[in-house]
Amino acid sequence: MAEEDDDLILADLSDDELVPQMGDDLYDGLKDEVAEGVNILLERGWTPYRILTEALVSGMTVVGNDFRDGILFVPEVLQAANAMKAGMAILKPLLAETGAPRMGKMVIGTVKGDIHDIGKNLVAMMMEGAGFDVIDLGINTDVDEYLGALEKEQPDILGMSALLTTTMPYMKIVIDTMAEKGIRDDYIVLVGGAPLNEEFGRAIGADAYCRDAAVAVETAKAFVARKHNRMTAG
Amino acid sequence: MIVPIDGRLARNGLPAAGNARTLVIACGALAHEITALKRLNGWSHLDLACLPAIWHNHPERIVPGVEEAVRHHRTAYDTVLVAYGDCGTGGKLAQTCATLGVEMIAAPHCYAFYEGADRFAAHPEEIAAFYLTDFLARQFDAFVWRPLGLDRCPELVQSYFGNYEKLVYLAQTRDRALNARARDCATRLGLTYERRLTGYGDLPAFLAPRD
Numbered sequence: 488m489a490e491e492d493d494d495l496i497l498a499d500l501s502d503d504e505l506v507p508q509m510g511d512d513l514y515d516g517l518k519d520e521v522a523e524g525v526n527i528l529l530e531r532g533w534t535p536y537r538i539l540t541e542a543l544v545s546g547m548t549v550v551g552n553d554f555r556d557g558i559l560f561v562p563e564v565l566q567a568a569n570a571m572k573a574g575m576a577i578l579k580p581l582l583a584e585t586g587a588p589r590m591g592k593m594v595i596g597t598v599k600g601d602i603h604d605i606g607k608n609l610v611a612m613m614m615e616g617a618g619f620d621v622i623d624l625g626i627n628t629d630v631d632e633y634l635g636a637l638e639k640e641q642p643d644i645l646g647m648s649a650l651l652t653t654t655m656p657y658m659k660i661v662i663d664t665m666a667e668k669g670i671r672d673d674y675i676v677l678v679g680g681a682p683l684n685e686e687f688g689r690a691i692g693a694d695a696y697c698r699d700a701a702v703a704v705e706t707a708k709a710f711v712a713r714k715h716n717r718m719t720a721g
Numbered sequence: 722m723i724v725p726i727d728g729r730l731a732r733n734g735l736p737a738a739g740n741a742r743t744l745v746i747a748c749g750a751l752a753h754e755i756t757a758l759k760r761l762n763g764w765s766h767l768d769l770a771c772l773p774a775i776w777h778n779h780p781e782r783i784v785p786g787v788e789e790a791v792r793h794h795r796t797a798y799d800t801v802l803v804a805y806g807d808c809g810t811g812g813k814l815a816q817t818c819a820t821l822g823v824e825m826i827a828a829p830h831c832y833a834f835y836e837g838a839d840r841f842a843a844h845p846e847e848i849a850a851f852y853l854t855d856f857l858a859r860q861f862d863a864f865v866w867r868p869l870g871l872d873r874c875p876e877l878v879q880s881y882f883g884n885y886e887k888l889v890y891l892a893q894t895r896d897r898a899l900n901a902r903a904r905d906c907a908t909r910l911g912l913t914y915e916r917r918l919t920g921y922g923d924l925p926a927f928l929a930p931r932d
């Protein structure tokens with residue numbers, strides 16, 4: 488009932504009730520409520536990492552799945568992402584202090600000529616949620632900016648996003664330039680965006696095309712684990 | 722002039738009349754313009770069938786939709802043309818049309834072919850521009866404002882358009898009312914306004930009889 492919902496006092500809920508409620512609030516894009524939930528769990532002694540994974544990332548995964556299945560469209564995803572961002576803003580400074588596990592580092596940007604950034608931002612946020620440090624180069628990123636960031640940040644992963652058919656080919660320019668400079672194999676290259684597909688990812692020499700943010704996180708984890716294994720073996 | 726047909730076309734498309742040699746299967750966003758060109762040029766060779774313009778927001782529906790329409794109609798016509806740009810299908814629509822042996826417009830989207838695909842490609846620096854056409858100026862609420870949820874949450878304007886600077890209205894016709902509408906859209910999005918009279922660009926040459 489709408490009336491009951493309005494009267495809902497989050498602080499009165501047990502942990503078992505509060506976490507699913509936060510999932511619902513995230514789904515509905517209620518950023519103040521999500522932030523309040525995060526603060527309550529912190530007061531109850533939850534570690535920031537546990538709040539991030541069990542309350543925020545899990546909720547956002549549902550949103551991502553429903554977007555993939557056509558149940559939600561862009562505005563709902565955007566609102567949910569904004570709500571998650573509000574929760575993350577509280578947790579981010581605390582994560583480092585509390586020794587949350589670090590998975591690796593990613594540099595990400597939307598390619599030159601393209602200023603679509605909703606999908607890229609979502610991927611960046613879910614990667615952060617999974618414990619990656621993310622350096623976001625923003626939109627309209629040219630090859631020099633990508634290469635400069637790789638040199639400066641020394642990430643494990645380079646992520647590129649494109650939503651326009653006319654800007655997708657730019658990803659190949661970046662990868663070819665990396666190859667020319669002999670640094671292609673120093674990084675895991677992930678690409679994404681609605682008009683891309685697996686075949687395109689392979690054709691331009693990326694390590695993987697990822698359909699959505701959840702796949703991006705899984706793929707990134709798998710590649711980073713493989714890279715570490717190779718390093719310890721070598 | 723506002724033609725009511727647009728709203729219906731958005732969702733349902735338009736069936737072919739079935740009495741010409743050439744059929745053009747088009748995005749519903751082009752129906753009004755193709756009908757106008759037919760009338761202006763007296764093109765009796767041309768029939769029009771439209772698919773729902775709202776697929777623009779779900780490009781994954783375009784390729785299967787066009788393919789089905791081509792297969793459904795092709796036996797009744799000598800020639801079938803596909804009046805779509807790539808429209809975010811990542812090259813798949815062009816591949817499908819080539820496989821089916823039908824011609825489509827060589828352009829990424831309608832903004833490009835209205836301006837002229839070559840001319841559009843020649844201003845890559847115009848990156849922070851959001852384009853409207855006559856269709857979008859008429860149907861701004863149904864195709865931009867509401868699908869993006871801006872009716873419910875106007876504050877999302879910043880998330881969508883924060884990186885944009887100007888709205889460019891690529892005008893197919895000289896129409897003061899549409900110009901005023903487009904200017905109002907720019908205000909609502911917080912963008913500066915520019916109008917560029919393009920006419921129908923590459924579209925007439927694509928549709929004209931070729932014997």
Ligand code: B12
Pocket residue numbers: 551561564595600601602603604605606607609610645646647648649650651652653677678679680681682696697698699700701703776777778779780806807808809810829830832848849850851852853880881882
């Ligand atoms: C929302 C939207 C906009 C918004 C963008 C707001 C913003 N800040 O980004 C607005 C309205 C401003 C806009 C503008 C334009 N758009 Co637009 N837009 C869309 C729309 C409807 C949805 C895109 C989106 O945000 N999806 C939601 C997110 C969550 O999904 P996603 O981006 O696919 O990302 C997911 C995955 O792809 C993946 N992913 C994405 N990036 C990455 C990166 C990595 C590394 C990985 C691993 C994964 C990954 O994970 C993400 C999360 O799950 C699409 C159509 C569509 N349904 O795709 C058209 C679309 C992309 N736009 C299009 C066009 C033409 C334009 C304009 C030119 C239109 C105009 N009138 O001017 C301008 C472009 C200007 C420019 N220079 O870039 C066309 C492209 C056509 C083509 N030939 O390529 C499309 C396909 C619509 C169409 N059919 O015509 N657009």
